[in-house]
Amino acid sequence: MTEKKVKDVAEYLEQGQLNELREIITGLDKASLDRLHRLMKDPHEFAIEISDLLPFSIRKLIEKGSIHSSDLLPFFEEIIQESIQINPQRLANILFPIMGPAIRKAVAEDIKKMLESLNQGLESGLSPSHIKWRFQALFSGKNYTEIMLSHAYVYHVKHLFLIHKESALLLHQIRDPQIPSIEADMVASMLSAISDFVKDSFQKANNESVETIKIGETNLWIEQGPSAIIAAVVDGNPPPSLRLDMQEAIEAVHYNHRNDLEKFDGDTAIFEHTEKFLKNCLQSEKKQKKAKPPYFALFLLLIVLGAAGYFGYQHIQAKSIRNQLISAFQNEPGYLISRTGWKNNQLTIQGARDELSKPAAALISESAINPDQVTVNFQSFISVDSVFVIRRANKLLNPPPTIRLSFKEGVLTISGKADASWITMTTQAYHKIWGVTALNWQLEEQQKPDLGWIISDIESYSFTFEFNDIIMTAEQKAEFDSLTTTALLLDDFNHEQNQKYILQIQSFTSNTGNITANRRVALTRAESFIGRLDEAGVPRELMETAVIFNEETANPGPLRGVRLRALKKKE
Amino acid sequence: MIKKKIAMVGAFAVGKTSLVQRFVRSIFNEKYQTTIGVKIDQKEVEIEGASVNLLLWDIHGEDDFMKVKPTYLIGSSGYFLVADSTRHETLQTALNLGEMATSVTNNVPFILLINKCDLKEEQEILEEDLAPLRKKGWRILETSAKEAIGVEEAFYELTKSMMGKSKQ
Numbered sequence: 001m002t003e004k005k006v007k008d009v010a011e012y013l014e015q016g017q018l019n020e021l022r023e024i025i026t027g028l029d030k031a032s033l034d035r036l037h038r039l040m041k042d043p044h045e046f047a048i049e050i051s052d053l054l055p056f057s058i059r060k061l062i063e064k065g066s067i068h069s070s071d072l073l074p075f076f077e078e079i080i081q082e083s084i085q086i087n088p089q090r091l092a093n094i095l096f097p098i099m100g101p102a103i104r105k106a107v108a109e110d111i112k113k114m115l116e117s118l119n120q121g122l123e124s125g126l127s128p129s130h131i132k133w134r135f136q137a138l139f140s141g142k143n144y145t146e147i148m149l150s151h152a153y154v155y156h157v158k159h160l161f162l163i164h165k166e167s168a169l170l171l172h173q174i175r176d177p178q179i180p181s182i183e184a185d186m187v188a189s190m191l192s193a194i195s196d197f198v199k200d201s202f203q204k205a206n207n208e209s210v211e212t213i214k215i216g217e218t219n220l221w222i223e224q225g226p227s228a229i230i231a232a233v234v235d236g237n238p239p240p241s242l243r244l245d246m247q248e249a250i251e252a253v254h255y256n257h258r259n260d261l262e263k264f265d266g267d268t269a270i271f272e273h274t275e276k277f278l279k280n281c282l283q284s285e286k287k288q289k290k291a292k293p294p295y296f297a298l299f300l301l302l303i304v305l306g307a308a309g310y311f312g313y314q315h316i317q318a319k320s321i322r323n324q325l326i327s328a329f330q331n332e333p334g335y336l337i338s339r340t341g342w343k344n345n346q347l348t349i350q351g352a353r354d355e356l357s358k359p360a361a362a363l364i365s366e367s368a369i370n371p372d373q374v375t376v377n378f379q380s381f382i383s384v385d386s387v388f389v390i391r392r393a394n395k396l397l398n399p400p401p402t403i404r405l406s407f408k409e410g411v412l413t414i415s416g417k418a419d420a421s422w423i424t425m426t427t428q429a430y431h432k433i434w435g436v437t438a439l440n441w442q443l444e445e446q447q448k449p450d451l452g453w454i455i456s457d458i459e460s461y462s463f464t465f466e467f468n469d470i471i472m473t474a475e476q477k478a479e480f481d482s483l484t485t486t487a488l489l490l491d492d493f494n495h496e497q498n499q500k501y502i503l504q505i506q507s508f509t510s511n512t513g514n515i516t517a518n519r520r521v522a523l524t525r526a527e528s529f530i531g532r533l534d535e536a537g538v539p540r541e542l543m544e545t546a547v548i549f550n551e552e553t554a555n556p557g558p559l560r561g562v563r564l565r566a567l568k569k570k571e
Numbered sequence: 572m573i574k575k576k577i578a579m580v581g582a583f584a585v586g587k588t589s590l591v592q593r594f595v596r597s598i599f600n601e602k603y604q605t606t607i608g609v610k611i612d613q614k615e616v617e618i619e620g621a622s623v624n625l626l627l628w629d630i631h632g633e634d635d636f637m638k639v640k641p642t643y644l645i646g647s648s649g650y651f652l653v654a655d656s657t658r659h660e661t662l663q664t665a666l667n668l669g670e671m672a673t674s675v676t677n678n679v680p681f682i683l684l685i686n687k688c689d690l691k692e693e694q695e696i697l698e699e700d701l702a703p704l705r706k707k708g709w710r711i712l713e714t715s716a717k718e719a720i721g722v723e724e725a726f727y728e729l730t731k732s733m734m735g736k737s738k739q
Binding site: 168186 | 572611613623640645648
């Protein structure tokens with residue numbers, strides 16, 4: 001054996017003895033000690049080790065009553081609140097899969113309940129049994145809801161009292177929200193007093209006590225615990241299982257509040273936590289009713305829908321009639337509709353109307369609307385619609401039945417047969433018809449208008465000016481417009497009569513004073529006439545000027561005057 | 572909410588019910604109606620800023636035929652021993668009931684009320700009867716439910732004592 005090997009064996013033996021000694025002192029082998037050492041040194045591993053134990057420890061603490069689940073509630077609430085503050089979407093995403101179905105279910109349930117409640121309400125208002133219950137409530141002084149509920153349930157726990165056994169003080173109470181509240185403290189005390197009285201009177205042992213008290217149709221069920229009792233006010237015939245639930249509740253109260261009950265000195269605030277135990281006992285069972293369709297609700301629904309449909313139809317029909325009348329006004333020639341309105345059961349139509357159009361009253365009477373519901377307000381205007389131009393032409397010209405009138409783009413077309421005098425009158429008067437700028441004669445050959453009057457008409461005009469003046473007065477201008485209308489027909493006259501008449505504008509002056517100046521003024525006046533007539537459309541080649549000195553002519557005219565003569569053009 | 576049970580004990584017709592009615596409803600009825608068993612009333616009072624709901628157990632009067640049941644007194648936070656100042660024997664009844672009350676309650680506060688103190692000329696319970704009790708530390712108040720003398724004070728004083736004890 002080498003020296004090294006001897007040394008290794010010695011070390012091995014020394015180590016083995018050391019382990020043995022360590023195990024004797026601590027009761028742990030080396031592996032266990034190493035594990036403990038690791039846990040102490042490594043927080044991560046320590047956390048993993050604790051995480052297995054922590055939920056179990058909390059559960060055990062709750063079971064022992066050392067901590068209450070309500071003690072942990074603030075931590076969870078705070079965590080959830082913080083999570084929502086940081087990222088509300090995250091919690092929304094977590095809840096999303098359950099929120100949708102839950103909301104749908106709640107809405108469906110509410111609608112079902114509402115329909116049932118409506119039906120029940122209607123039935124309760126009308127059915128003989130409910131009328132009887134109303135009388136019962138009236139004469140007994142009881143609340144109608146209480147009587148109705150007592151008939152609606154097989155059994156119904158209305159109130160639950162948790163009473164401190166020794167002091168008979170009410171620790172906590174819950175009740176069906178539909179039941180009116182009572183003086184619970186006094187009831188609890190009285191209940192204890194009755195129990196004590198019964199126990200004393202019949203000399204019952206301590207473990208024997210009153211379990212049930214019956215008052216008419218109301219039962220009082222009492223469940224005893226060592227320090228507290230639960231009393232339930234029950235209508236009807238409760239099932240035996242209620243007794244078991246009450247026993248469980250009183251056990252839970254004692255289990256969770258043993259110390260509070262033993263040290264009770266009148267402060268009842270702590271016993272609000274017992275509500276969750278008592279709630280299990282607030283039971284009821286409704287009488288089975290034959291499932292029948294909700295006739296009343298359906299009937300009411302039908303009436304409501306029928307009424308809504310009728311009034312809706314009436315409304316739509318009335319609106320349609322109003323719209324038809326408005327359309328009638330809009331489509332009627334001679335009407336311009338600017339505004340319509342429906343207010344206070346009154347239809348208002350505003351706009352403009354040609355006086356030759358159909359009267360508004362006639363349009364309203366043709367409609368199905370009540371005339372009293374219509375107010376019209378029309379300004380007058382002149383329509384250039386062909387219908388109205390022709391109407392105005394008929395009114396002014398009064399044509400014979402053999403004449404037909406038509407109008408397009410300012411031109412009044414006259415066709416058919418008429419005597420010469422009517423044709424002459426029409427030629428002179430047509431310019432008074434609003435919208436007509438020209439005539440288009442389409443008469444039979446022999447019925448061409450006689451334009452012989454033109455010559456005499458043209459020659460009847462005479463205009464006199466002040467000395468050295470060439471400007472026409474307003475009156476002269478109007479007269480000149482009339483002259484122009486006739487002068488425009490001269491060309492037609494030439495064609496008709498196969499003549500070659502021209503218009504000579506004769507400007508009269510005298511030899512008095514400056515002859516040259518007189519001539520110039522007279523010529524200017526004549527040329528201004530030609531210019532105006534030229535502008536009006538009289539062909540230039542049909543006009544000529546003539547300056548005439550009255551002293552030099554056998555047929556003098558007005559001094560400083562202008563007149564027109566129709567002369568045959570020299571070949 | 573703090574709740575306290577107060578018991579009223581004494582011989583019959585000493586005015587226990589009248590004292591309760593005076594305190595709770597501020598009324599007094601000359602007509603005597605005997606209490607059978609126990610009658611319970613309640614009144615909320617303010618003591619040093621705290622609301623206290625008093626449950627008042629008006630226990631039937633004791634006589635030779637009907638003894639007060641100790642169970643009615645169990646759990647009381649305080650009690651009144653009531654005697655009729657015009658009937659000397661009612662003081663003894665009150666003292667007897669006091670002994671019984673002490674045995675079933677845990678040394679809770681109590682006050683001896685000498686009721687009907689308005690009937691001065693008919694008084695049979697005299698100061699020398701009460702002096703030994705005062706010496707023992709008993710709290711004794713003269714009351715009249717009819718004239719509303721000392722009633723409020725008695726109830727407030729007892730409530731104060733009960734609250735003080737509960738704080739301890």
